[in-house]
Amino acid sequence: MPELPEVEVTRRAVAPRLVGRRIAHVRTTAPSYFFLTPPARLKKALTGRSVVRLDRHGKYLVALLDDDTRLLLHLGMTGQLFAAGARSVRLLSAERRSTLGPDAQPAFRPDAHTHLTLEFADGPPALYFRDIRKFGKCAWLRRGETDARLDKLGVDALVATGAELHAAALRRSTPIKSLLLEQSVIAGIGNIYADEALFFAKIRPTRVARRVTRVECAAIVRAARRVLERAIVRGGSSIDDFVRPDGSDGQYQTERKVYAREGEPCSRCKTPIERVVIGQRSAHYCPSCQR
DNA sequence: ACCGCACCCTGAGCGC
DNA sequence: TGCGCTCAGGGTGCGG
Incomplete structure (x- = not known):
């Protein structure tokens, strides 16, 4: 992906x-x-x-x-x-x-x-x-x-600000995760890194966007940037098909906290990670850490 | 404008 | 052994 x-x-x-x-x-x-x-x-x-x-x-x-x-x-x-x-x-x-x-x-x-x-x-x-x-x-x-x-692309995820996410989240009834996946709002985030960013920001992916505060939006954008930058350093995630142009695997998949870890203990609190479907896509989160 | 859903595609994994 | 079903999710486009 x-x-x-x-x-x-x-x-x-x-x-x-x-x-x-x-x-x-x-x-x-x-x-x-x-x-x-x-x-x-x-x-x-x-x-x-x-x-x-x-x-x-x-x-x-x-x-x-x-x-x-x-x-x-x-x-x-x-x-x-x-x-x-x-x-x-x-x-x-x-x-x-x-x-x-x-x-x-x-x-x-x-x-x-x-x-x-x-x-x-x-x-x-x-x-x-x-x-x-x-x-x-x-x-x-x-x-x-x-x-x-x-x-149509919104601001790149590496330079996005919390204020930009917050402005987009106002009056939106869609889940915050769906908003993060909208490339017209913030460009570059997909299913894996949306889940990972929401874990670090401690926000549940199902939360209605307009219920996410300005401070929480800032935390999400910060977490996303941190996760994305770390993933770049690690060469990306090789889960299914992705290979680097020289044929080697990326390594970020070994650092995943929630994505495709349903049932496994949360790295922070040991509660089993849960999976739900949001907008036809699977979302993974810790039901204890993410509110 | 917004939201949820169907669809494009192929291969892996599963149950029978 | 092999068939048919479901699932994976990047994005677009439709109807309500």
Whole structure:
């Protein structure tokens, strides 16, 4: 589940492998939901270009090209952006995994889920964008072209303030967790880090947003920033599909306090962690610590 | 404007 | 062994 930390870890690792290199060949899979810009057009737009800069906006990566057009990428749920040479069982189907020994570190070979391949004029390594479920997105924007997805984004979670969250929470009857997941309010927080931030802020995810005080909003935003920054340092969370661009796992999942820990004792008070569904998504919290 | 829900997609894990 | 069901959650878009 790539959220802000996973996207930022990806950005930092991919930028030096991408910026300044001329794209010589582009390979894609067939047109699909994944391609907001049809693959044929994408190939034409990218071939011969080089990337000037790689930025992150919330969970989006935006590559500025040398002709002032932009390539917009979103990792969705199962998106993986990595360099040729990366070795990880997370880059393989379970079927292929089962044929290998427990310690195997097989080299990646492009498969049907590898929707975008960039090969460079100066030679390998190529960059791959793989996404099993195709919830990821790939779009090319012309010079000066705006994009509603980017324009709608709220303040980035790393620089958000409690006052901004509080202003958004006023008069809202949705659960505070749902508000945290709204990218138009604060950009970058997803299901894992929303649960973790609310744990540190000691706020129950089900609490109606307008019932969260200004002081509590400040605590939530502070906790979110702390959790996100720590997760970046640890290379993100590798729970299901996420791998770093060099194929290694992130390590933040080992520091999770509540996410996917239903029934396990709270690290603070030993009360079993509970799970509820909020807005079609599972939410995890300590019923004793979080009020 | 807001809120809850259906939907896009594939693979893992489960029960029968 | 294998089928069919449920679940996972990033985001969008719809109806009430």
